[in-house]
Amino acid sequence: MAKSEQFQLLQDRKGMVWDIILYLPTVTGLGLAATIFWYGKDNQNLAYLLLFLACFFLYQGIHRILGRLMLLPKAPVALDISKKRVLLKLKNGENTELVKDLRYYSDYAGKSFGLTGMDLVGEKRQFVFHKGQFGDEENFKRVGAALKIYA
Numbered sequence: 001m002a003k004s005e006q007f008q009l010l011q012d013r014k015g016m017v018w019d020i021i022l023y024l025p026t027v028t029g030l031g032l033a034a035t036i037f038w039y040g041k042d043n044q045n046l047a048y049l050l051l052f053l054a055c056f057f058l059y060q061g062i063h064r065i066l067g068r069l070m071l072l073p074k075a076p077v078a079l080d081i082s083k084k085r086v087l088l089k090l091k092n093g094e095n096t097e098l099v100k101d102l103r104y105y106s107d108y109a110g111k112s113f114g115l116t117g118m119d120l121v122g123e124k125r126q127f128v129f130h131k132g133q134f135g136d137e138e139n140f141k142r143v144g145a146a147l148k149i150y151a
Contacts, residue, residue, distance in 0.1 A: 003082070004081060004082035004087075005080070005081050005082075005140070005142065005143075005146050006079065006081075006082050007078065007079040007080075007081075007131045007139060007143055008078050009068055009070065009076060009078060009079070009099035009129070009134065010132070010133055010135050011068070011069045011078050011133075012068040012069070012130050012131075012132030012133045013049065013068075013069070013132075014132050015068050015131075015132040016068045016069055017067065017128050019061060019064050019072045020025070020061075021063050022061075023060075023064075023065075024061075024098070025056060025062030026061075027054050027057050027061065028059050030050050030051075030053050030054035030057065031050075031051070031054040033050050034047045034048075034050035034051040034054060034065065034129065037050065038051075040074060050096075056067065067128070068130060068132070069081070069092055070133075070134070071091075072091065073090070073091055073092040074090050074091070074092065075088055075090065075091045076088040076089065076091075076096075076127055076129070077089055077090065077091050079129075079143065080105050081143070081146045081148065082143070082148060084099070085097050085098060085099045085102075086098045086102060086117065086147075086150075088127065093105075096119050096125060097119060097120050098115070098116075098117030098118065098119055098124075098125060099118065099119070099120060100117060100118040101116070101117050101118050101124075102115070102116070102150040103115070103116045103150055103151075104147040104148065104150040104151045105116065105151075106144060106151070110131070111130065111131045112128060112129060112130045112131060113128075113129055113143075113144065113147070114126065114128050114129075115127045115128075115129065115147065115150075117150075119142045129143070
């Protein structure tokens with residue numbers, strides 16, 4: 001890869017639907033179980049644990065869905081990949097340049113990947129990208145091939 005490759009990200013609406021299908025029953029079930037244990041007076045300590053888990057999954061699910069839709073201010077909207085650095089354009093207009101300790105983590109299913117590294121300020125940054133954000137299979141494979149040097 002002699003020059004840099006640029007990729008524009010899209011909103012992953014199909015992935016968002018799957019996340020809703022995954023997180024909604026989980027949060028509802030945990031919340032319902034917490035309510036049953038709280039009012040049943042059987043085990044209120046378990047109710048606290050289940051409520052904590054329900055809140056955790058709720059926050060995680062909201063963050064994941066908003067990240068897929070690129071509605072968060074620090075969500076990446078474009079990638080520029082070269083041998084020495086990865087430049088990410090964020091939704092709020094800022095650019096983040098990962099220049100040190102870059103690592104590429106692909107999942108085994110081939111549907112998402114993680115990217116970590118230090119920016120110019122020395123702050124560690126982590127990003128997760130999903131297959132649906134690249135539009136088609138070809139772009140996703142090109143990104144994976146371009147980032148293999150950081151694996």
